[in-house]
Structures are given as C-alpha cells and as structure tokens.
C-alpha cells in the first residue's frame with residue numbers, strides 16, 4: 001500500500017515509511033485528569049484509534065502509547081480546592097470516567113498508558129542530559145531549556161524565534177529567572193506544601209513537556225513514527241518535545257509524522273472548560289448508541305475543526321441505520337475478498353491522507369446499492385469488513401465494546 005499522511009512538521013503530505021519496516025510506533029498526548037473530559041477528547045481518541053486500526057488492518061504491528069499528565073498546575077489547584085484531596089484520587093476518578101467512555105466508543109486500549117508521576121527518574125535523567133550537553137541550565141532550583149541552543153526550535157510551527165515569541169505561551173512561567181524569552185521549564189521549584197520529588201537541583205517537580213519526552217522515549221524508544229494530539233499542543237508543547245528529544249537522545253527527526261486533530265466547536269465556538277460550552281460524550285451516549293457517536297465523530301476529517309450543532313446526531317441517524325442494517329445482515333456474513341471494488345475505493349480514500357469521511361461516503365453509497373438490490377457480489381461482506389476496520393462494534397470490530405480489552 002502507499003499510505004500518504006500529512007505531517008504538521010513541513011506542512012505536507014508524504015508517503016508513510018516507519019522507522020522499522022512493518023512496525024508503527026505511535027504516541028498520543030493524553031489528558032490531564034483534573035476534571036471530566038468532553039466531546040473534543042472523544043474526537044481525538046476515536047480518530048487516532050481509527051488510524052491505529054487502519055495500520056493493524058494493513059498488517060503492521062502497532063505500539064500505541066498514551067500518557068496521563070497527573071502532575072501539573074491544574075491538578076494541584078483542583079487538589080487544593082478539594083481541601084487537599086490526594087492528586088492520585090482525583091486522577092483515578094476522572095480517568096475511570098474517561099476510560100469508560102472510550103471503552104463504550106470501542107477505542108482500543110493503549111499498549112502502554114503511563115502516568116507522569118511514575119516517570120520521575122526518567123524525567124530527571126533527561127533533564128540532566130540536557131544540562132550536560134549545554135541545552136539547559138539551572139537557576140536556584142529551576143531548570144530551563146535554552147531555546148536558543150537548538151537551531152530547529154520553531155520548525156514545527158514554521159516560525160522564527162522572534163515570531164514564536166509573539167505567540168501566547170502557557171509555559172512562560174518564571175520570566176524573571178530565565179535567560180531567553182522562549183526558554184521553558186524542565187524542572188521547577190514548588191510552592192511550600194505542593195507535591196515534590198528530590199532531584200540533583202533540590203526538591204521540585206517536572207515541567208510539562210519533559211514528561212512526554214521521558215514517557216515516549218521509555219515506552220517507544222528515541223525515534224517514533226507518529227505523534228498525535230490536538231492542534232492546540234503544537235506550540236509550545238510539541239515544539240518543546242522535539243527540542244528535548246533531539247537534544248537529549250540524538251536521532252533526528254524524533255518523530256516522522258506529527259498529526260494534529262482539529263478543535264471541536266459548539267455552535268461555532270471552540271469547546272473549552274473555561275468557556276463552559278462543553279458537550280460530554282457520555283451524555284450523548286445516554287441518548288444514542290456509542291457506535292452512532294463514533295460514526296458522527298468519524299464523519300469529520302482528523303484535522304477539521306468540526307462544529308457540533310444540536311441535531312447533528314439525528315442528522316447521521318439515517319446513515320447509521322443503513323450501515324448497521326447491512327453490516328449485520330446475513331449477506332454480510334460471507335468472507336470479504338480483498339480485491340472487491342468497494343474495498344479498493346475504501347483503501348484509496350484512507351491512503352489519501354486518512355480521509356475517513358470520503359471512505360465513509362463510499363460505504364454509504366454501497367449500503368444504498370445493497371438496500372436497493374443492485375449491489376455487486378460480495379459487496380455487503382466488503383462493507384462489513386471496512387466498517388470493522390473503522391472500529392465499529394456492530395460490524396464485529398475487536399475492542400472493549402466486544403469484550404476485548406487486551407491491547
């Protein structure tokens with residue numbers, strides 16, 4: 001197959017070639033479980049789950065790692081607001097809700113699901129390496145990465161250091177202590193009473209981005225094929241990850257394909273906790289079948305800023321009913337041949353930059369032909385097989401919804 005995928009690094013579509021033939025190493029940024037997640041998270045994880053499944057269907061071995069950021073400003077703030085409630089308890093409560101939602105959406109469980117707080121030694125090791133190699137420096141217990149020391153800093157965003165400096169930066173803490181405006185924390189001194197770990201620079205806790213570097217290197221090695229996450233992470237988080245990994249561990253590029261999902265909107269406004277305009281996956285799944293929601297989410301391309309409007313679920317109901325009826329019919333029971341016209345059309349769409357909406361349109365057309373009795377031989381079986389590749393439980397896809405929770 002010739003799969004072509006868009007990478008944010010270089011902003012181009014390129015033929016996919018993994019570092020190790022036959023294997024795909026994927027890392028997707030997980031959540032900070034200080035609160036419940038919303039439909040935007042479900043959009044991201046369903047999209048990357050479907051990409052992972054497509055690789056599996058094509059015979060690749062896939063290792064999929066998704067982290068949990070269980071120590072950061074938000075976690076500490078929520079813990080304080082809840083009277084000093086242990087962070088691990090807050091994490092476990094919110095994580096259980098997210099996992100239940102993703103299980104119902106038939107998202108395969110990650111091959112590894114690391115917690116940042118379980119990787120403090122690896123974070124300290126990466127930070128020490130960066131200091132040793134001259135890419136980081138310590139100021140009174142805080143350790144900063146020196147953006148100036150890495151020439152390619154900014155490449156992911158396609159911006160010069162000067163232009164990056166104009167962007168909003170949630171990691172711009174400790175401006176008074178750092179040498180360069182773009183420098184960011186690898187290790188930080190904590191406020192009295194906040195969770196901390198001992199380190200060569202005194203007690204403290206990790207910066208944000210270094211956590212993902214430590215976890216991806218530990219669980220996938222120093223070079224990976226695909227790094228996923230929301231496009232709100234491109235700066236500074238992913239720009240920082242590239243700098244850290246390539247300066248501490250060497251091989252470049254650290255990641256071959258940077259894939260970023262768009263931001264889900266509600267009535268044209270980005271869904272966010274701060275605006276309070278959240279739609280929750282679990283509320284939709286109280287009313288609609290989880291596969292129905294999966295179909296809605298996959299009806300938008302990975303990179304699109306899908307705009308959720310009330311009534312959207314109803315709008316895909318007819319298509320959902322048609323696809324499900326064919327996939328569960330007796331005619332779909334026969335084995336699908338891989339050279340069926342429908343399978344080829346499906347693959348063509350998927351190989352052209354993972355165009356799931358176009359693939360789904362081809363499947364819906366086929367469902368229409370089958371329903372009117374003018375389908376080709378074997379079309380129902382080919383349809384069912386494609387829907388299974390897209391992760392639909394009703395079409396027999398493996399996954400938690402069908403009792404398979406082993407990655």
Ligand SMILES: [Zn+2]
Nearest residue numbers: 029030212237
């Ligand atoms: Zn991350």
